[in-house]
Amino acid sequence: MALTPDQQRAFRGFLTLSTLLDDALDAQLRRDSGLTHSQYRILFRLSEAPERTIGMRRLGVLAHSEQSRLSHAITAMERRGWVRRVRSPTNPDRRAVSVVLTDAGMEVVRSAAPRHSDEAHRLLFDALDAEHLSNLNAVIDRILPHMADLGLDLPSPEEDPIMWEGRSDPGPADRTQAG
Template sequence: MTQRWLDEEQQRTWRAWLSVSELVPRVLDAQLQRDAGISHAAYVVLAMLSEAPHRSRRMSDLARRANQSQSRLSHTVARLEERGWVRRERSTDDGRGNVAVLTDAGWDVVRSLAPGHVAAVRDAVFAPLGPEQTRALGDALVAILERLDPDHVLRVEDAVD
């Protein structure tokens, strides 16, 4: 069987994707480190909690929504607990699982960071694109998601960054 390599356009697109997928998180991390001394991963946890009913989520659900392993999420939540922005509680539903709860101080942090974070996302991702390019990028990413996660198990479509 002959190996089929990426064609020139696919290679250009793939390499651009690799660079963008490395640089965007770095830019967002830098903005959040500068503004609050936290990582983008920690901000995503805060944001996912801020959007939840009662500002709380089961740890397993939060891990999926924040795209973190259970172990990494546990460390992230521990750091946020140290700052008083999150607390862990036993689930009132079944008493077995743990939930993470965004504290009032954590809510204040999210509200103060969100405008700068949105500006950083807009500048890094959308400023170089026109409306048609934005739509094409969104369509392309959704098509890739459909291929990688056809059952919608891994993605969170209602998450807002």
């Protein structure tokens, strides 16, 4: 089905916004913290996880990273002492691996977070008043359940309580902590 002109405009605008935001946040993190945006997403997700540990497969979903790219990033961060791999404590498959955020990695997140947050504010939220922000959240509230209904894997309310605050969990596709 072809997109209508309004749908084309919205879709292209959304993709451009998403790409520009990701690129600008990546540049800020590289400049200020020596991290890529994908590394920050991995470290950030680990920093909020119980015992700062997540299975590799689930971490890939939460950090929006394909497994080969995730494995490469984890290897690089292991060399810097920010994370370590361990046999998954919750998965009976002996090959399952979890990633643990070290104290050094936690300090990297704590150090990077304020400037990263400032940049997100500058790029996105400075352009929105309270009504715009409410409208943005209303759009997200419509799209998240739709994507869950289509079988896309979303972070659970336990994995991302801030994202879900005030929202209804659309229900798990198959959200396991298996790793």
